[in-house]
Amino acid sequence: MELTAPQPLTALLAACKQGHTASYQALYNRYAKAMYNTCLRIVNNTADAEDVLQEAFLVAFRSLETFECEAAFGSWLKRICVNKAINKVKRERKRWLQMDEAPIINFQEEESIDEDEFAWKIDEIKRAIQALPDGYRTILCLHLLENYKHHEIAVMLDLSASTVRTQYIxxxxxxxxxxNGEK
Incomplete structure:
Protein backbone atom coordinates (compact mmCIF):
# COMPACT_ATOMS: atom_id res chain seq x y z
CA MET A 1 0.00 0.00 0.00
CA GLU A 2 1.43 3.33 -1.02
CA LEU A 3 1.04 6.33 1.26
CA THR A 4 0.32 9.62 -0.43
CA ALA A 5 0.28 13.11 0.99
CA PRO A 6 -3.19 14.50 1.59
CA GLN A 7 -4.46 16.78 -1.17
CA PRO A 8 -4.74 20.48 -0.42
CA LEU A 9 -8.32 21.35 0.47
CA THR A 10 -8.87 23.57 -2.57
CA ALA A 11 -7.79 20.77 -4.93
CA LEU A 12 -9.95 18.28 -3.06
CA LEU A 13 -13.00 20.56 -3.27
CA ALA A 14 -12.40 21.16 -6.97
CA ALA A 15 -12.20 17.40 -7.59
CA CYS A 16 -15.44 16.88 -5.64
CA LYS A 17 -17.17 19.54 -7.72
CA GLN A 18 -16.10 17.58 -10.82
CA GLY A 19 -17.71 14.44 -9.38
CA HIS A 20 -14.64 12.39 -8.38
CA THR A 21 -15.94 9.86 -5.85
CA ALA A 22 -12.52 9.24 -4.30
CA SER A 23 -12.34 12.94 -3.49
CA TYR A 24 -15.70 12.79 -1.70
CA GLN A 25 -14.35 9.93 0.40
CA ALA A 26 -11.13 11.81 1.15
CA LEU A 27 -13.09 14.91 2.17
CA TYR A 28 -15.35 12.79 4.39
CA ASN A 29 -12.35 11.08 6.00
CA ARG A 30 -10.70 14.43 6.67
CA TYR A 31 -13.67 15.95 8.56
CA ALA A 32 -15.86 13.08 9.79
CA LYS A 33 -14.33 12.55 13.24
CA ALA A 34 -14.44 16.21 14.29
CA MET A 35 -17.95 16.67 12.90
CA TYR A 36 -19.14 13.47 14.58
CA ASN A 37 -17.87 14.74 17.93
CA THR A 38 -19.71 18.04 17.39
CA CYS A 39 -22.94 16.18 16.59
CA LEU A 40 -22.52 13.83 19.55
CA ARG A 41 -22.13 16.69 22.00
CA ILE A 42 -25.46 18.08 20.87
CA VAL A 43 -27.61 14.96 20.38
CA ASN A 44 -25.95 12.91 23.16
CA ASN A 45 -26.55 9.61 21.39
CA THR A 46 -24.09 7.77 19.16
CA ALA A 47 -26.68 6.45 16.69
CA ASP A 48 -28.32 9.86 16.36
CA ALA A 49 -24.90 11.51 15.97
CA GLU A 50 -24.04 9.10 13.14
CA ASP A 51 -27.38 9.80 11.43
CA VAL A 52 -26.94 13.55 11.77
CA LEU A 53 -23.37 13.30 10.46
CA GLN A 54 -24.52 11.41 7.36
CA GLU A 55 -27.35 13.89 6.73
CA ALA A 56 -24.96 16.82 7.13
CA PHE A 57 -22.43 15.38 4.68
CA LEU A 58 -25.18 14.69 2.16
CA VAL A 59 -26.32 18.30 2.38
CA ALA A 60 -22.73 19.53 2.14
CA PHE A 61 -21.91 17.35 -0.87
CA ARG A 62 -25.09 18.41 -2.65
CA SER A 63 -24.32 22.07 -1.90
CA LEU A 64 -20.63 22.11 -2.88
CA GLU A 65 -21.41 24.03 -6.06
CA THR A 66 -22.73 26.94 -3.99
CA PHE A 67 -19.88 26.84 -1.46
CA GLU A 68 -17.90 30.08 -1.44
CA CYS A 69 -14.20 29.33 -1.09
CA GLU A 70 -13.70 32.57 0.84
CA ALA A 71 -15.37 30.89 3.81
CA ALA A 72 -13.53 28.15 5.66
CA PHE A 73 -14.90 24.78 4.56
CA GLY A 74 -14.60 23.34 8.06
CA SER A 75 -16.66 26.18 9.54
CA TRP A 76 -19.28 25.83 6.80
CA LEU A 77 -19.53 22.08 7.35
CA LYS A 78 -19.64 22.52 11.12
CA ARG A 79 -22.54 24.96 10.79
CA ILE A 80 -24.43 22.37 8.72
CA CYS A 81 -23.71 19.68 11.35
CA VAL A 82 -24.77 21.92 14.23
CA ASN A 83 -27.99 22.90 12.46
CA LYS A 84 -28.81 19.28 11.63
CA ALA A 85 -28.08 18.20 15.22
CA ILE A 86 -30.22 20.98 16.65
CA ASN A 87 -33.06 20.04 14.32
CA LYS A 88 -32.77 16.43 15.49
CA VAL A 89 -33.03 17.49 19.14
CA LYS A 90 -35.95 19.79 18.32
CA ARG A 91 -37.84 17.03 16.54
CA GLU A 92 -37.41 14.61 19.43
CA ARG A 93 -37.92 17.07 22.24
CA LYS A 94 -40.44 19.62 21.08
CA ARG A 95 -40.87 21.38 24.40
CA TRP A 96 -37.52 21.05 26.20
CA LEU A 97 -37.63 24.69 27.34
CA GLN A 98 -40.39 23.93 29.84
CA MET A 99 -37.98 22.70 32.48
CA ASP A 100 -38.01 22.97 36.20
CA GLU A 101 -36.72 26.29 37.42
CA ALA A 102 -33.15 25.82 38.54
CA PRO A 103 -31.77 28.32 41.00
CA ILE A 104 -29.01 30.57 39.75
CA ILE A 105 -25.90 30.25 41.90
CA ASN A 106 -22.46 31.81 41.85
CA PHE A 107 -19.50 29.61 41.04
CA GLN A 108 -16.44 29.74 43.24
CA GLU A 109 -12.92 28.89 42.20
CA GLU A 110 -11.64 25.55 43.42
CA GLU A 111 -8.28 24.94 45.00
CA SER A 112 -5.58 23.47 42.79
CA ILE A 113 -5.87 19.70 42.31
CA ASP A 114 -3.42 16.96 41.41
CA GLU A 115 -3.34 15.31 37.97
CA ASP A 116 -5.16 12.08 38.97
CA GLU A 117 -7.95 14.06 40.58
CA PHE A 118 -8.02 16.34 37.53
CA ALA A 119 -8.48 13.36 35.17
CA TRP A 120 -11.25 12.03 37.42
CA LYS A 121 -12.92 15.46 37.43
CA ILE A 122 -12.86 15.59 33.62
CA ASP A 123 -14.63 12.22 33.40
CA GLU A 124 -17.12 13.33 36.04
CA ILE A 125 -17.83 16.54 34.11
CA LYS A 126 -18.33 14.61 30.84
CA ARG A 127 -20.83 12.29 32.54
CA ALA A 128 -22.62 15.24 34.12
CA ILE A 129 -22.87 17.05 30.75
CA GLN A 130 -24.37 13.91 29.19
CA ALA A 131 -26.92 13.76 32.02
CA LEU A 132 -28.14 17.34 31.43
CA PRO A 133 -31.57 17.82 29.85
CA ASP A 134 -31.32 18.24 26.07
CA GLY A 135 -31.92 21.99 26.02
CA TYR A 136 -29.38 22.73 28.71
CA ARG A 137 -26.79 20.41 27.16
CA THR A 138 -27.28 21.86 23.68
CA ILE A 139 -26.82 25.46 24.78
CA LEU A 140 -23.91 24.63 27.12
CA CYS A 141 -22.08 22.63 24.44
CA LEU A 142 -22.65 25.20 21.71
CA HIS A 143 -21.32 27.98 23.93
CA LEU A 144 -18.48 26.30 25.82
CA LEU A 145 -17.31 23.58 23.45
CA GLU A 146 -18.18 24.97 20.03
CA ASN A 147 -17.45 28.63 20.94
CA TYR A 148 -20.70 30.09 19.65
CA LYS A 149 -21.86 33.37 21.17
CA HIS A 150 -25.25 33.65 22.87
CA HIS A 151 -26.75 35.66 20.02
CA GLU A 152 -25.54 33.08 17.46
CA ILE A 153 -27.09 30.27 19.49
CA ALA A 154 -30.30 32.29 19.74
CA VAL A 155 -30.49 32.50 15.94
CA MET A 156 -29.75 28.77 15.51
CA LEU A 157 -32.36 27.71 18.06
CA ASP A 158 -34.91 30.38 17.16
CA LEU A 159 -34.86 31.78 20.71
CA SER A 160 -34.21 35.19 22.18
CA ALA A 161 -30.66 35.95 23.32
CA SER A 162 -31.92 36.51 26.87
CA THR A 163 -33.54 33.05 26.87
CA VAL A 164 -30.26 31.53 25.72
CA ARG A 165 -28.35 33.37 28.46
CA THR A 166 -30.86 32.24 31.09
CA GLN A 167 -30.76 28.64 29.87
CA TYR A 168 -26.95 28.77 29.84
CA ILE A 169 -26.84 29.99 33.45
CA ASN A 180 -21.80 17.68 43.48
CA GLY A 181 -24.29 14.81 43.58
CA GLU A 182 -27.32 16.99 44.32
CA LYS A 183 -30.75 16.36 42.83
Whole structure:
Protein backbone atom coordinates (compact mmCIF):
# COMPACT_ATOMS: atom_id res chain seq x y z
CA MET A 1 0.00 0.00 0.00
CA GLU A 2 1.43 3.33 -1.02
CA LEU A 3 1.04 6.33 1.26
CA THR A 4 0.32 9.62 -0.43
CA ALA A 5 0.28 13.11 0.99
CA PRO A 6 -3.19 14.50 1.59
CA GLN A 7 -4.46 16.78 -1.17
CA PRO A 8 -4.74 20.48 -0.42
CA LEU A 9 -8.32 21.35 0.47
CA THR A 10 -8.87 23.57 -2.57
CA ALA A 11 -7.79 20.77 -4.93
CA LEU A 12 -9.95 18.28 -3.06
CA LEU A 13 -13.00 20.56 -3.27
CA ALA A 14 -12.40 21.16 -6.97
CA ALA A 15 -12.20 17.40 -7.59
CA CYS A 16 -15.44 16.88 -5.64
CA LYS A 17 -17.17 19.54 -7.72
CA GLN A 18 -16.10 17.58 -10.82
CA GLY A 19 -17.71 14.44 -9.38
CA HIS A 20 -14.64 12.39 -8.38
CA THR A 21 -15.94 9.86 -5.85
CA ALA A 22 -12.52 9.24 -4.30
CA SER A 23 -12.34 12.94 -3.49
CA TYR A 24 -15.70 12.79 -1.70
CA GLN A 25 -14.35 9.93 0.40
CA ALA A 26 -11.13 11.81 1.15
CA LEU A 27 -13.09 14.91 2.17
CA TYR A 28 -15.35 12.79 4.39
CA ASN A 29 -12.35 11.08 6.00
CA ARG A 30 -10.70 14.43 6.67
CA TYR A 31 -13.67 15.95 8.56
CA ALA A 32 -15.86 13.08 9.79
CA LYS A 33 -14.33 12.55 13.24
CA ALA A 34 -14.44 16.21 14.29
CA MET A 35 -17.95 16.67 12.90
CA TYR A 36 -19.14 13.47 14.58
CA ASN A 37 -17.87 14.74 17.93
CA THR A 38 -19.71 18.04 17.39
CA CYS A 39 -22.94 16.18 16.59
CA LEU A 40 -22.52 13.83 19.55
CA ARG A 41 -22.13 16.69 22.00
CA ILE A 42 -25.46 18.08 20.87
CA VAL A 43 -27.61 14.96 20.38
CA ASN A 44 -25.95 12.91 23.16
CA ASN A 45 -26.55 9.61 21.39
CA THR A 46 -24.09 7.77 19.16
CA ALA A 47 -26.68 6.45 16.69
CA ASP A 48 -28.32 9.86 16.36
CA ALA A 49 -24.90 11.51 15.97
CA GLU A 50 -24.04 9.10 13.14
CA ASP A 51 -27.38 9.80 11.43
CA VAL A 52 -26.94 13.55 11.77
CA LEU A 53 -23.37 13.30 10.46
CA GLN A 54 -24.52 11.41 7.36
CA GLU A 55 -27.35 13.89 6.73
CA ALA A 56 -24.96 16.82 7.13
CA PHE A 57 -22.43 15.38 4.68
CA LEU A 58 -25.18 14.69 2.16
CA VAL A 59 -26.32 18.30 2.38
CA ALA A 60 -22.73 19.53 2.14
CA PHE A 61 -21.91 17.35 -0.87
CA ARG A 62 -25.09 18.41 -2.65
CA SER A 63 -24.32 22.07 -1.90
CA LEU A 64 -20.63 22.11 -2.88
CA GLU A 65 -21.41 24.03 -6.06
CA THR A 66 -22.73 26.94 -3.99
CA PHE A 67 -19.88 26.84 -1.46
CA GLU A 68 -17.90 30.08 -1.44
CA CYS A 69 -14.20 29.33 -1.09
CA GLU A 70 -13.70 32.57 0.84
CA ALA A 71 -15.37 30.89 3.81
CA ALA A 72 -13.53 28.15 5.66
CA PHE A 73 -14.90 24.78 4.56
CA GLY A 74 -14.60 23.34 8.06
CA SER A 75 -16.66 26.18 9.54
CA TRP A 76 -19.28 25.83 6.80
CA LEU A 77 -19.53 22.08 7.35
CA LYS A 78 -19.64 22.52 11.12
CA ARG A 79 -22.54 24.96 10.79
CA ILE A 80 -24.43 22.37 8.72
CA CYS A 81 -23.71 19.68 11.35
CA VAL A 82 -24.77 21.92 14.23
CA ASN A 83 -27.99 22.90 12.46
CA LYS A 84 -28.81 19.28 11.63
CA ALA A 85 -28.08 18.20 15.22
CA ILE A 86 -30.22 20.98 16.65
CA ASN A 87 -33.06 20.04 14.32
CA LYS A 88 -32.77 16.43 15.49
CA VAL A 89 -33.03 17.49 19.14
CA LYS A 90 -35.95 19.79 18.32
CA ARG A 91 -37.84 17.03 16.54
CA GLU A 92 -37.41 14.61 19.43
CA ARG A 93 -37.92 17.07 22.24
CA LYS A 94 -40.44 19.62 21.08
CA ARG A 95 -40.87 21.38 24.40
CA TRP A 96 -37.52 21.05 26.20
CA LEU A 97 -37.63 24.69 27.34
CA GLN A 98 -40.39 23.93 29.84
CA MET A 99 -37.98 22.70 32.48
CA ASP A 100 -38.01 22.97 36.20
CA GLU A 101 -36.72 26.29 37.42
CA ALA A 102 -33.15 25.82 38.54
CA PRO A 103 -31.77 28.32 41.00
CA ILE A 104 -29.01 30.57 39.75
CA ILE A 105 -25.90 30.25 41.90
CA ASN A 106 -22.46 31.81 41.85
CA PHE A 107 -19.50 29.61 41.04
CA GLN A 108 -16.44 29.74 43.24
CA GLU A 109 -12.92 28.89 42.20
CA GLU A 110 -11.64 25.55 43.42
CA GLU A 111 -8.28 24.94 45.00
CA SER A 112 -5.58 23.47 42.79
CA ILE A 113 -5.87 19.70 42.31
CA ASP A 114 -3.42 16.96 41.41
CA GLU A 115 -3.34 15.31 37.97
CA ASP A 116 -5.16 12.08 38.97
CA GLU A 117 -7.95 14.06 40.58
CA PHE A 118 -8.02 16.34 37.53
CA ALA A 119 -8.48 13.36 35.17
CA TRP A 120 -11.25 12.03 37.42
CA LYS A 121 -12.92 15.46 37.43
CA ILE A 122 -12.86 15.59 33.62
CA ASP A 123 -14.63 12.22 33.40
CA GLU A 124 -17.12 13.33 36.04
CA ILE A 125 -17.83 16.54 34.11
CA LYS A 126 -18.33 14.61 30.84
CA ARG A 127 -20.83 12.29 32.54
CA ALA A 128 -22.62 15.24 34.12
CA ILE A 129 -22.87 17.05 30.75
CA GLN A 130 -24.37 13.91 29.19
CA ALA A 131 -26.92 13.76 32.02
CA LEU A 132 -28.14 17.34 31.43
CA PRO A 133 -31.57 17.82 29.85
CA ASP A 134 -31.32 18.24 26.07
CA GLY A 135 -31.92 21.99 26.02
CA TYR A 136 -29.38 22.73 28.71
CA ARG A 137 -26.79 20.41 27.16
CA THR A 138 -27.28 21.86 23.68
CA ILE A 139 -26.82 25.46 24.78
CA LEU A 140 -23.91 24.63 27.12
CA CYS A 141 -22.08 22.63 24.44
CA LEU A 142 -22.65 25.20 21.71
CA HIS A 143 -21.32 27.98 23.93
CA LEU A 144 -18.48 26.30 25.82
CA LEU A 145 -17.31 23.58 23.45
CA GLU A 146 -18.18 24.97 20.03
CA ASN A 147 -17.45 28.63 20.94
CA TYR A 148 -20.70 30.09 19.65
CA LYS A 149 -21.86 33.37 21.17
CA HIS A 150 -25.25 33.65 22.87
CA HIS A 151 -26.75 35.66 20.02
CA GLU A 152 -25.54 33.08 17.46
CA ILE A 153 -27.09 30.27 19.49
CA ALA A 154 -30.30 32.29 19.74
CA VAL A 155 -30.49 32.50 15.94
CA MET A 156 -29.75 28.77 15.51
CA LEU A 157 -32.36 27.71 18.06
CA ASP A 158 -34.91 30.38 17.16
CA LEU A 159 -34.86 31.78 20.71
CA SER A 160 -34.21 35.19 22.18
CA ALA A 161 -30.66 35.95 23.32
CA SER A 162 -31.92 36.51 26.87
CA THR A 163 -33.54 33.05 26.87
CA VAL A 164 -30.26 31.53 25.72
CA ARG A 165 -28.35 33.37 28.46
CA THR A 166 -30.86 32.24 31.09
CA GLN A 167 -30.76 28.64 29.87
CA TYR A 168 -26.95 28.77 29.84
CA ILE A 169 -26.84 29.99 33.45
CA UNK A 170 -29.33 27.31 34.49
CA UNK A 171 -27.31 24.69 32.60
CA UNK A 172 -24.16 25.66 34.50
CA UNK A 173 -26.10 25.53 37.77
CA UNK A 174 -27.59 22.12 36.96
CA UNK A 175 -24.17 20.87 35.88
CA UNK A 176 -22.69 21.92 39.22
CA UNK A 177 -25.54 20.18 41.04
CA UNK A 178 -24.91 16.98 39.08
CA UNK A 179 -21.18 17.13 39.76
CA ASN A 180 -21.80 17.68 43.48
CA GLY A 181 -24.29 14.81 43.58
CA GLU A 182 -27.32 16.99 44.32
CA LYS A 183 -30.75 16.36 42.83
Missing amino acids: RAKSKLLQLI
